[in-house]
């Protein structure tokens with residue numbers, strides 16, 4: 001399912017933080033959203049999820065205008081950081097709750113969780129009454145990411161999913177994203193500063209700078225090399 005962005009603008013205190021005349025994120029691709037601090041990555045993801053009111057513009061998921069209907073929500077999942085996880089629940093309670101929202105039985109959720117056993121590394125499930133807030137940041141991150149995968153969405157948005165994860169878990173997450181993208185199939189939109197983890201799995205990387213699309217790299221253009229060049233400290237000094 002594609003995501004279409006048309007004539008979008010958002011300002012805070014008269015400062016425009018997002019201005020995207022046109023952007024289409026193709027169905028079934030993995031798109032990376034990259035940019036320096038404050039570039040507008042989270043704002044873009046929140047706008048796609050209709051969590052902020054735009055000053056102008058339209059965003060569609062499939063044929064659904066996200067601001068005008070709710071149907072797209074059944075096909076869309078997101079992880080927007082560890083603060084967005086219901087941390088007073090145990091992991092199991094949270095997974096079954098999220099599953100119930102999309103009509104999954106406990107058996108279906110349990111089967112899906114078994115698929116992520118390796119990612120959980122025996123740290124998440126079966127911890128009795130331990131609430132999510134008492135887990136480490138990396139493990140809360142894992143809980144939030146897997147919860148977003150439970151509905152097997154047609155569109156998946158992840159904000160900084162590699163944060164807090166150990167190197168093995170980062171590699172497993174790469175495999176998980178490629179798996180959902182190819183096998184379900186799912187349009188994956190990932191914002192991250194971690195270009196070494198992100199670039200190898202991306203079909204495309206949209207680079208934001210001060211709310212504008214500065215570059216739009218395709219996989220054939222050696223995304224990691226281009227991004228490494230863009231983010232090199234030397235370049236920032238030269239351009240100042």
Ligand SMILES: Nc1ncnc2c1ncn2[C@@H]1O[C@H](COP(=O)(O)OP(=O)(O)OP(=O)(O)O)[C@@H](O)[C@H]1O
Pocket residue numbers: 012013017035036037038039040041042043044
């Ligand atoms: N609710 C808000 N009120 C005021 N300004 C905001 C608000 N939300 C975002 N901004 C501003 O919008 C700009 C873009 O923020 P955003 O969080 O989208 O950037 P980002 O690319 O995700 O940054 P980072 O990499 O640091 O997480 C920033 O200047 C930020 O201060």
